[in-house]
Amino acid sequence: xxxxxxxxxxxxxxxxxxxxxxxxxxxxxxxxxxxxxxxxxxxxxxxxxxxxxxxxxxxxxxxxxxxxxxxxxxxxxxxxxxxxxxxxxxxxxxxxxxxxxxxxxxxxxx
Amino acid sequence: xxxxxxxxxxxxxxxxxxxxxxxxxxxxxxxxxxxxxxxxxxxxxxxxxxxxxxxxxxxxxxxxxxxxxxxxxxxxxxxxxxxxxxxxxxxxxxxxxxxxxxxxxxxxxxxxxx
Numbered sequence: 001x002x003x004x005x006x007x008x009x010x011x012x013x014x015x016x017x018x019x020x021x022x023x024x025x026x027x028x029x030x031x032x033x034x035x036x037x038x039x040x041x042x043x044x045x046x047x048x049x050x051x052x053x054x055x056x057x058x059x060x061x062x063x064x065x066x067x068x069x070x071x072x073x074x075x076x077x078x079x080x081x082x083x084x085x086x087x088x089x090x091x092x093x094x095x096x097x098x099x100x101x102x103x104x105x106x107x108x109x110x
Numbered sequence: 111x112x113x114x115x116x117x118x119x120x121x122x123x124x125x126x127x128x129x130x131x132x133x134x135x136x137x138x139x140x141x142x143x144x145x146x147x148x149x150x151x152x153x154x155x156x157x158x159x160x161x162x163x164x165x166x167x168x169x170x171x172x173x174x175x176x177x178x179x180x181x182x183x184x185x186x187x188x189x190x191x192x193x194x195x196x197x198x199x200x201x202x203x204x205x206x207x208x209x210x211x212x213x214x215x216x217x218x219x220x221x222x223x224x
Contacts, residue, residue, distance in 0.1 A: 034212060043114075043200050043215035044153065089152055096207050100152035 012107045019077040021104045023090035028071060032093035035064060035075045038103075039086045047075070047088075082108045113137075114216035116201050122222045125191060131219045133184040133201030139214075141207045142184040144176060145200040147218070153200055159184060160207045191223045 013019045025033075031052040036044035050057045050064045050073075057064050063076040073090050085108045090101040114135045123129050133142065141160045145153035158166035159178040173195075175187040184201055198220050202213040 032211075036215075041220070043116075043198075043217045046212055046214060049212060087150075091213075093211075098155070098213060103150070103152055105150075 009102065010105045010107070012109055013080050015082060015108050015110050016079055019075075019080045019084070019106060019108075021075045021077075021088050021106065023073040023075075023101050025071050025073065025090075025092045025101075027092065027094050028068070030092045030094045033064070033066065033073050034091045034093070035062075035073075036089045036091060037084075037086045038089065044089060077106075080106075080108050082110055084108055114201055114203055114214055116199075116216040116219050118219055119217065120220045120222075122224065123188065123191065124224050125193075127191075128187070128189045130188065131186040131199055131201075131221075133186075133216055134182055135203040135214075135216075136182055137203065137205075137214070138181075139203035139205050140181060141204045141211075142178065143202040143204075143213065144184065144186050145202065145215075147198040147200055153215075157186075158207065165207065188221075191221075193223050196221055196223045 034049045035047045037047050038044045048057060048059045048062050048064050050066050055066050061078045065074045075088060077084055085106055087103045087105050089103045092099045117132045121129060143158050144156040146156055147153045155168050156170045157176045162178045162181055173190050177185040198218040200218045201216040204211040204213045
């Protein structure tokens with residue numbers, strides 16, 4: 001499959017701080033990317049997406065940045081809250097296929 | 111409404127049992143997916159249905175048998191499973207197959223094979 005990897009498997013942040021979760025991908029032809037949040041015992045939940053013709057997209061407290069030059073994707077969470085504790089997956093859409101990264105476990109320290 | 115539902119939430123079965131997992135969506139999506147997820151790992155694609163036809167089978171053992179009775183329902187029939195098949199089984203759907211289409215996931219069925 002495609003190589004969609006994350007730089008850090010775990011991340012701990014203080015409540016109220018900003019979090020940055022990174023993802024590298026290898027297929028320059030990928031045209032769509034999604035960030036999913038998966039809480040313990042639940043299915044992945046869509047957070048935000050971005051198309052390859054964009055380099056930034058903002059949602060509520062979240063921002064996704066896409067750097068096609070270095071094939072890098074990041075998810076920024078502003079004012080991280082305890083409810084943000086979860087595993088975050090990036091997913092890359094190439095043709096008809098979706099490829100998931102290995103996941104980053106985010107722990108928010110109260 | 112972006113809800114995908116799955117039943118049961120939990121399932122314990124022996125290696126000689128036959129059971130089925132069910133998935134339902136009412137978003138009018140024409141593509142539905144089964145994924146297997148082991149602890150601390152990303153979801154692994156098993157099957158893809160597009161317009162109620164199986165379009166991808168990712169070399170899944172025959173003890174897993176998918177079925178798509180209609181455009182809203184997706185089943186996964188289980189028979190003679192092994193303990194290593196214990197995992198979270200996720201169903202997802204998207205508007206269609208192809209690019210630029212978000213997949214929405216259900217909560218999963220936690221399966222334990224004894």
